[in-house]
Amino acid sequence: MPPPGLFVRQASLTFGDRPLFHELQARFDAGSWTCLLGRSGSGKSSLLRMIASLKLPDNHHLDLETSDGAPLMGRLAWMAQQDLLVPWQRVISNVMLSAHWQGNATPRDRQRAEQLLAQVGLADKANQWTGELSGGQRQRVALARTLFANASVVLMDEPFSAVDAITRLELHELASQLLSERTVIMVTHDPLEALRLADRILVLQGEPARLVPIPAPGGSRPRPLDNSELQQRQAELVTQLRETTHA
Amino acid sequence: MRSRAALGRALRPLLALVVLVAIWQLTLSLTGVPRYILPSPMAVGQALIEQRGLLAHHAGITAIEIVAGLIGGILLGLTTALALARFRALRRTLLPLLLISQAIPLFALAPILMLWLGYGLGPKILMAMVIIYFPVASTGYDGLRQTPQGWLDLAQTFGLSRRQRLLKVQLPAALPSLASGLRMAASAAPIGAVIGEWVGSSQGLGYLMLNANARLQIDLMFAALVVLVAFAVLLYFGVDAALRLAMPWQRDRVADHG
Numbered sequence: 001m002p003p004p005g006l007f008v009r010q011a012s013l014t015f016g017d018r019p020l021f022h023e024l025q026a027r028f029d030a031g032s033w034t035c036l037l038g039r040s041g042s043g044k045s046s047l048l049r050m051i052a053s054l055k056l057p058d059n060h061h062l063d064l065e066t067s068d069g070a071p072l073m074g075r076l077a078w079m080a081q082q083d084l085l086v087p088w089q090r091v092i093s094n095v096m097l098s099a100h101w102q103g104n105a106t107p108r109d110r111q112r113a114e115q116l117l118a119q120v121g122l123a124d125k126a127n128q129w130t131g132e133l134s135g136g137q138r139q140r141v142a143l144a145r146t147l148f149a150n151a152s153v154v155l156m157d158e159p160f161s162a163v164d165a166i167t168r169l170e171l172h173e174l175a176s177q178l179l180s181e182r183t184v185i186m187v188t189h190d191p192l193e194a195l196r197l198a199d200r201i202l203v204l205q206g207e208p209a210r211l212v213p214i215p216a217p218g219g220s221r222p223r224p225l226d227n228s229e230l231q232q233r234q235a236e237l238v239t240q241l242r243e244t245t246h247a
Numbered sequence: 248m249r250s251r252a253a254l255g256r257a258l259r260p261l262l263a264l265v266v267l268v269a270i271w272q273l274t275l276s277l278t279g280v281p282r283y284i285l286p287s288p289m290a291v292g293q294a295l296i297e298q299r300g301l302l303a304h305h306a307g308i309t310a311i312e313i314v315a316g317l318i319g320g321i322l323l324g325l326t327t328a329l330a331l332a333r334f335r336a337l338r339r340t341l342l343p344l345l346l347i348s349q350a351i352p353l354f355a356l357a358p359i360l361m362l363w364l365g366y367g368l369g370p371k372i373l374m375a376m377v378i379i380y381f382p383v384a385s386t387g388y389d390g391l392r393q394t395p396q397g398w399l400d401l402a403q404t405f406g407l408s409r410r411q412r413l414l415k416v417q418l419p420a421a422l423p424s425l426a427s428g429l430r431m432a433a434s435a436a437p438i439g440a441v442i443g444e445w446v447g448s449s450q451g452l453g454y455l456m457l458n459a460n461a462r463l464q465i466d467l468m469f470a471a472l473v474v475l476v477a478f479a480v481l482l483y484f485g486v487d488a489a490l491r492l493a494m495p496w497q498r499d500r501v502a503d504h505g
Contacts, residue, residue, distance in 0.1 A: 078404040
């Protein structure tokens with residue numbers, strides 16, 4: 001099934017009596033990778049949670065439409081900053097967690113989970129407890145779990161921000177290879193990450209915030225670090241992000 | 248190396264026991280406390296051996312009360328915790344009641360239970376259940392309530408029903424918290440049974456202790472106490488071992504606590 005595009009309309013969020021954003025609109029193209037960039041407290045993570053219909057403490061409203069008209073529920077995968085591995089299941093069962101929790105795990109699910117673990121380079125860890133893994137390995141298991149859902153829309157909230165720089169670069173390559181042909185929305189605070197991975201960059205800036213589109217650099221993802229365009233654009237993007245606080 | 252460390256762990260409590268008995272004997276020799284106040288370790292040991300038939304009979308009764316109370320209390324406590332976590336209406340009505348029930352001194356409850364249920368095993372089992380119930384219900388409910396939001400987010404994107412979420416996510420997440428309640432329950436269970444026996448009974452270690460006391464068979468009374476302590480220790484380690492089996496991913500951490 002081809003991935004749907006998403007249209008967000010009338011997105012509003014109020015934090016206490018401070019409006020973070022009001023009647024935002026955004027389009028996320030089918031099969032494209034969009035990065036939502038913004039400083040902390042800009043409401044970018046909340047916007048993502050709203051798209052995923054997850055719980056939020058503040059006043060919020062959002063109208064969501066899909067390009068094929070079918071509901072998003074059931075074809076959505078969620079990946080957070082924390083790996084969210086459950087300690088009471090072994091690594092392999094964490095990959096097929098959705099099947100375990102829904103109570104319908106089959107031998108085929110297990111096979112698929114094993115393949116995914118091999119794809120993220122952890123085939124030999126299948127039967128270990130998650131407590132025995134390093135931070136980077138845990139996040140790779142989380143990536144495999146996200147892929148297991150076979151969801152055509154993947155929402156990620158700063159998924160690589162808790163790992164070290166080298167591991168992050170490796171995860172970029174892995175993620176962009178494994179998540180191709182899905183509609184991806186990724187929240188990040190790292191301009192370089194956005195420039196490496198995104199087809200389209202949206203910056204949440206101003207108060208109340210607006211979504212400002214930024215054209216992504218050319219070339220196929222993940223764009224190499226030594227790309228001179230990448231370096232120059234990073235400098236521009238950082239400047240733009242810093243200005244938003246003074247705006 | 249590992250087995251030597253394990254041997255050391257097993258020997259240390261034994262050593263503590265030997266030291267305790269030595270202090271006991273020393274106190275006796277130095278102060279000359281009369282035997283009807285504090286019998287010698289030898290005399291208690293002798294009573295343990297000579298009266299083993301009598302002790303075994305009463306210990307069996309108490310063991311049944313403790314184990315039945317423990318099982319009943321845990322099942323009831325766990326059911327309460329799950330029901331409280333699942334139904335909001337129940338939380339509003341039952342939770343305050345549960346807290347108030349804790350203000351009732353349990354000793355005062357024993358004679359009433361006796362009045363209603365007679366002198367048999369029933370009131371003792373119920374007494375043990377009542378003592379175990381609250382720590383299990385409250386730690387269980389606390390654990391169920393404090394599931395990290397991230398796991399609940401995952402559960403929601405997986406499209407789990409509330410019942411699936413409770414049993415597959417919240418319950419396993421509550422296990423560590425519940426485990427501390429179960430350990431508390433294991434050490435409180437013998438208290439409940441013995442209180443029940445003290446208030447009114449014709450069998451059990453508590454009855455035997457009161458009876459021996461009245462007849463000035465202090466060594467027998469101490470022997471019964473030793474058996475009771477052994478029960479409590481066995482029960483604690485038994486529950487601890489069961490919890491370790493139930494949470495294999497936590498093996499090392501639990502072992503450190505135990």
